[in-house]
Amino acid sequence: MAPLIDEIDKRILRELQADGRVQNVELARRVGLSPSPCLRRVRRLEEAGIVRGYAALVDPATVGLRFTLFARIWLTAQDAETIDRFVAAMRRLPEIVECHIMLGDSDALLRVVVEDLDAYRRFQSTHLTATNGIRNVKTxxxxxxxxxxxxxxxR
Incomplete structure (x- = not known):
């Protein structure tokens, strides 16, 4: 069951999504609380797993990652062992920034970030293979x- 959050919690979440580095005093001012109750609410949201963490958003092109591709994946089988092997392999690959198990035509959808098309070709031929439970890839x-x-x- 999802933890109950009220309107103040929602305001805190919206502010943290816009600026995860905001200082507690400023966050409290923005959401209309004093600092101590605001900090308690933020900690409760973190402990409940509603706020999973904080990260810097990096512009991919500025670090040489100019290509984002989407790969639709069909697995070799639908059994738990094949799916588990696939999931474990995808979690180890930093080029895969999103991996979704799908309902519908394909079995999975990947968002892959690489330097260029040659890098993707090498990545695909090395990692998107039957060894990892993959039968077919459409990019x-x-x-x-x-x-x-x-x-x-x-909201």
């Missing part, structure tokens, strides 16, 4: 990113 190359974000629409 989609986006022509333009219209929207990309991590903030959830907390």
């Amino acid at each position: 989609d190359v986006p022509s333009e990113t219209v929207k990309s974000g991590v903030a959830l629409p907390i």
Whole structure:
């Protein structure tokens, strides 16, 4: 069962999504609390797993990762062992920034970030193979990113 959060918690979450480095005193001011109750609420949200962590958002192009590709994956089988082997392998690969097990036509969807198309070709031929439970891969190359974000629409 999901923990109950009230309107103040939601304001805190929206503020933290916009600026995870905001100081508690400033966060408290923004959400209309004094610092001590605000800090208690933030800690409760963290302990409940609602706030899973904090991270820096890095511009991929500035660190040489200019290509984002989406790979639709079909597995060699649908049994638990094959799926577990696939999931374990995908978790070890830093180039895979998202991995979703899918319902529908394909079995999984990957978002892969690499330097260039040659790097992806090498990555695919090395890692997206039957050894990792993969039968087939279809790669989609986006022509333009219209929207990309991590903030959830907390209302």
